[in-house]
Amino acid sequence: MKRALIKYAKRGEAALLSHRETMRSLERALRRSGLPLVFTSGYNPRPRMSFSPALPLGIQAEAEYLEVSFDGETDLEAAMQVMNSALPKGLSIIDIQELTASMPKLSKWTRYGLYRVPGDVGEVFLLLALAGGKQARLKDALASLWQRLGLPIGSELRGISRVGLYASDEEVFEDAGDSVYFFDGELGELEVLTNSV
Amino acid sequence: MGIDVFLEYELLGVSHPGRYLGTEVNARNKPFSEASVRWALIYPDVYEIGMSNLGLSILYEIINDTTEAMADRAYLPWVDMQERLLECGVPLFGLESRRPLASFDILGITLQHELTYTNVVRILDLAGIPLLARERDEVCPLVIGGGPGAFNPEPIAELFDFLVLGDGEEAVLEITDAVRNWKQEKTLDRSDFLRQCASIPGIYVPSLYKFAYRADGTIDSITAEAGAPNPVKKRLLSDLDGWLYPRRPVVPLIEAVHDRVSVELFRGCTRGCRFCQAGMIYRPVRERDGRLLANWARELVANTGCDELSLTSLNSADYTSILSLSEELAMEMESRHVAVSVPSLRTDSFSVQLASRLRRVKQTGLTLAPEAGSARMRASINKGVSEEDLMRAVAAAYGEGWRKLKLYFMIGLPSEGEEDVEEIWRVVRRIMREGDSGAPAKGLKLSVSISTFVPKPHTPLQWAAQMTPPEIARRHFILKEGLRMKGVTLRWHSREMSYLEGIISRGDRRLLPAVISASRQGCLDGWGEFFSWRRWEEALATEGLNPAWYAERERPFDEILPWDHLHCGVERDYLWEEYRKAGEGESTPDCRIRDCTFCGACPGKGASA
Structure with missing residues (x-):
């Protein structure tokens, strides 16, 4: 299992989307991206994702993060492009990179x-x-x-x-x-x- | 204050500001200034309910696919936003274009439910548009209506320049053409233009029809002006395969009530439940091709990133190749972690097996709708389900691992006695006692949902009396006493709301002033906390209207009904015969399984009369 760190911005009116709504939008864009996502198990499987600490409603952001797990080879650059075509106005992916096993979890450094x-x-x-x-x-x-x-x-x-x-x-x-x-x-x-x- | 400035300053102060942004994925955002015909499609309820409506999302894409037209969207803002709009003097606007609704050419409002009619009034008030069609001049948008409510729009008909009966796919294009020509040629005044519109099939122009009443309050006559059709016949799309819409539905910014994409397997239903309006007005059954459906479903999932796909219709287990289609899609979607669901299932073990096979990705609930507790009542409403069918369905569901089931029952049916209501709790108790193929169903939890029968236009029970709220209260009490048991939860609809629904559902034009005054006094009926029966009672009394006369009165055959000039295809004589059979408890088989019943809905086939 591999991990990718996605850096995104939330600008303009996108600041009016709650943390939960932002997560939903990103999840949908991820599902469209072709990234071979790893899902949680249980009654209602979701992509294995973690987010940087919730942003209060109304606050814009230049560098928020989302960590996802995936399997197999994939073109991260292409996935980023698809995601950017599938996000509400104001949300955009700035960067996506694969994490090595030794790199700390999102919650450790945010x-x-x-x-x-x-x-x-x-x-x-x-x-x-x-x-x-x-x-x-x-x-x-x-x-x-x-x-x-x-x-x-x-x-x-x-x-x-x-x-x-x-x-x-x-x-x-x-x-x-x-x-x-x-x-x-x-x-x-x-x-x-x-x-x- | 401009709309942009308003939004910039006010949105942070209202609940769920995402409702008002209009920046969704797949929002078309066609330039307002370049379009020659501008539609605003309006669902008269909050965003998260309106965004789940399939009909409007179909029309949204069809209109936006035409070069010269654009379609924007609007919903009824929540009360906090309504207050901000009024305080700042900002009119209600289209979400994407942020232009006032009053600047559009056409406001297309869908009428899905009687309890949204006060919302319709509120929307026009917030938009600053004169309420009555006859008070609107050339610069006002055309206000048009559609959806099931168009089959008896009379309580609010005079708010509309016209309404569209039946399928809207072709009609919206013809309306677009007519409006474009009208705007370009500028030769007809508004009323002449409306007269011209009356010749488009399926279009009902209320101002061309006059009602006369008798001293006893009943309708004496409904007269159509020369040239206007009487009756107005609904639009019927016989081949749905040419209209696979929506393809790229707008993805809601905030969670919608039905958070999924849907493909419509077929339109119409011929099961013939006698209380069901959808089962009559959408006839005949028109199925879509399985191959097209499968491809369409793939496209929808790919275009939205949605995690649930619904195979929708009025009765999806009845789709001819439901097993192969759902199996194919479920297998394919499993790898993408997309759940496939089939709503509106019958109460039988086939349906349970079907639901069970689809339950690969997500644990979904299961709902069974026997509708009535006693065999006599089920025969009366032509619900061809026996108690043994129900027991088998429950046992199958239990066997497949379901531990939480939802059961739907309806009370207040014509000729229903208290013993019929007692049958509901007896059946529920039996399920708890022997739900697992005869053995007590360990760990089973039942959620029992009770609705109140409301007679609806164009159904066999359209002539029947509605039960009074005190009588319904007694039935609720019987159920409450009988269902005090572990593992069973009971919920019911508000008695007063159902009563109001009944008044409006079979209402006539004389109700309009009451609807307007209720709305202006703060009634937004579909929103529980803003429903007030007391205000409605006052509004009705002020207009000299007797609620019981509308709701509780059985109508004789020869009484002119307020919707007799509107035709859904099913013949009035057929409905009357079905009404008689309801009284006798006689069944009418499904014409897709047995012979034609001559209801009149199929073009080219006769009616029983």
């Missing part, structure tokens, strides 16, 4: 999420832990951020996108420039992380 938040004075980056002790909800993090920036709480979600998922908070600077706001879910506090390298 522990931090980086969000780009547009604002009047330019965009800011917000980081939060999606698992572990410091785990936080985006809603709470945004409330804290808006307060810090002097915006009314509950300012709109439009335009926010999750731009990356990471195993540790040190990797984020590749995508976020030199400083990000980090919301610590345990303390309920917003702090500023700067690139020390």
Whole structure:
């Protein structure tokens, strides 16, 4: 059994599809792709798939992930093309690659999420832990951020996108420039992380 | 506020925004500005129900396949979205084009169920279109209706410029042509154009027919204006093989109630159940070729990525080569992990075996519909199923590994006594006691679903009285008491909803003001929480209408019925004879198995009269 990692974006109005609806759309596109999928057993078999942590409704994304199992030889590039012709507007596959056996599972390395938040004075980056002790909800993090920036709480979600998922908070600077706001879910506090390298 | 801006700002605040995006896979998105005839196909219920309708998805593709026309879609938004639209002053729009419905040429509304009629009014109100056809001017879209409700549309007929009776495949193309010519030539005014439309077979233009009433409330006459057909005969497609639609159905963005692709094996049913409207109005049976069906099914699965394929019809086990077709498809689909299902099965062991063979991919439920508990009642409705058939079907299902079965029964049938209702619980108890070929069926769970009989136009029971809600309540009580047992769950339809369904189903034009006022007071009848019998009672009383007169009254043979000018093919005399036989408990065999019964539905064959 082989594994493939699929990287996809969720842009524009596709942000209005729930996590469940997004999963369904991707599953259907996968079924059409010709990829020899491996199915779960049981009363209601489904393709063996795992997804990166759910994205809240209304948030766009540049780099979400989906891991699937398959059997046999296959042309991943061609499968990606079919999938891209079979997705609702706004959902698109950016990359597909085969994983080696030693590469960690999706859930092991999607522990931090980086969000780009547009604002009047330019965009800011917000980081939060999606698992572990410091785990936080985006809603709470945004409330804290808006307060810090002097915006009314509950300012709109439009335009926010999750731009990356990471195993540790040190990797984020590749995508976020030199400083990000980090919301610590345990303390309920917003702090500023700067690139020390 | 523009529709795009509205959507950008408001969608995040409503439930299931995916309902309103129109960005589905296989959405055709034909340019609005380039089309010379623009259709909006409308299902008057929420997206996830409307998207499961086969009829509209057929017409969607047929229209979009013609060069000069386009078809968009619309559904009734959920109440939160309705409020946003009204607050922002944004009219209801087509999902793909995001143009106001009022800017289309034709709004095609399907009438699947009487309890969606208040929704139809709500849709026109949200679209900002004058409700009554006679109040609409040249710039308003033509509002047209179709579906089973078109066979007695009278309670809301005056909302429509015209309705299409019967199969829509050819009719939509003829309508498209007529509208295109009308728009280009600009020689006819709206009413003359409608007169012209009345000559298209199957088209009923309500404004050309006048009703006169007697002092006792019954209809004195239905008169057609010169040139308008009387009766209007339904459209009948005799060869379905030329119309394999849909091919690339729109894939719902949010989970639909029937989340699957369907191929229609055949249209029509000749089993002859006397309560069943579909079994009369879709006659005769027209089967599709097995080879074509198999290829079509493959294409549908490939074009949608759907994981369930349904071999659909009114009675799929009756398809001539059902075994070979379903076997072939099930084997092939198994390798792709696509489940094949056959809905609407008969209550016999053949059907159970069939369902069992298809159950390779997914564990599906099994539903049996004996319809009535007593042999006398089953004979009366011509449901040719014996209690032993049912027991054998249950034993077969149990033997094949099913532990959860659903049973459908109907109560409130004409001449039904309480002892007939008691038979339902006796049969259910018997199944629990000896469901496994005579032995108690260990671990068996039964879900017993009880519906209320509602007399429907164009059926043998169209003359019968409907039972009152208090009488139905007593029957529900009998069932509840009798079925207090482990492993059995009981559910029933709302008594008041069934009663309202009965009023509208056999209603006439005098009901319209009540439908409008109920809708405007917030009744959306199909949506449980927005159904209010109290408001309906007020609306009916305000118009001086007596609900009992519509629902509870048995009609004599010579009374003019509000749908006597609309013809589904089956002759009125045949229906009356069937009504008499219902009273006597006489059976009428299926003409596909025995001789022709001369119902009138087959072109070229006579009727009994």
